[in-house]
Amino acid sequence: MSDTIRLDKWLWHARFFKTRTLAASVVSAGKVRVDGTPVSKPARSVGPGVVLTFMKEEDVKVVRILGCGTRRGPAPEAQALYEDLSPPKEDKQPRNPGFEGKGRPGKRERRNMASIHGGKGSFPLE
Structure with missing residues (x-):
């Protein structure tokens, strides 16, 4: 298993977005932050320990990457790729x-x- 992966691919593997194209378009629009820095390139490499902040529907998601993954597997496998640090919903x-x-x-x-x-x-x- 590699220790880095493309940002759009990781968002797709972790099942935050239904398609990789949709994940890439959100990143290209500058709506994703990597360790607090706005990113606009879907090819940005990310790995374990990196904190991502982005909007998903009407919620702000803050996640710490725990693993890169090798495929877009079932939901339990995808949830093992990150730790959710999001603030509680109001x-x-x-x-x-x-x-x-x-x-x-x-x-x-x-x-x-x-x-x-x-x-x-x-x-x-x-």
């Missing part, structure tokens, strides 16, 4: 704070929701 507020999901809202709850949304009772479609 709980998002519910979309409608006035209604707690306990059945149909009554008159008082509808008035409270209307005051929150600034309308007189009709809600805009979302």
Whole structure:
């Protein structure tokens, strides 16, 4: 097993991106940091001990590379390639704070929701 591998290939092996082309495009866009330094070349060599920071969907991922891997194997094999250092996810507020999901809202709850949304009772479609 080699001790370095291309960055885009490692992101693909570790199953962070579905295709290697997608991984390369994210790296080319400058959205990946290697040890805190922005990188824009997918061919950048990385190895064990390197810390990567990148966006995956709406989450910030921070991972330390533990191994390079030889293939894009099953998920347990891919998870053994890195240590997740990501910050814990923040709980998002519910979309409608006035209604707690306990059945149909009554008159008082509808008035409270209307005051929150600034309308007189009709809600805009979302």
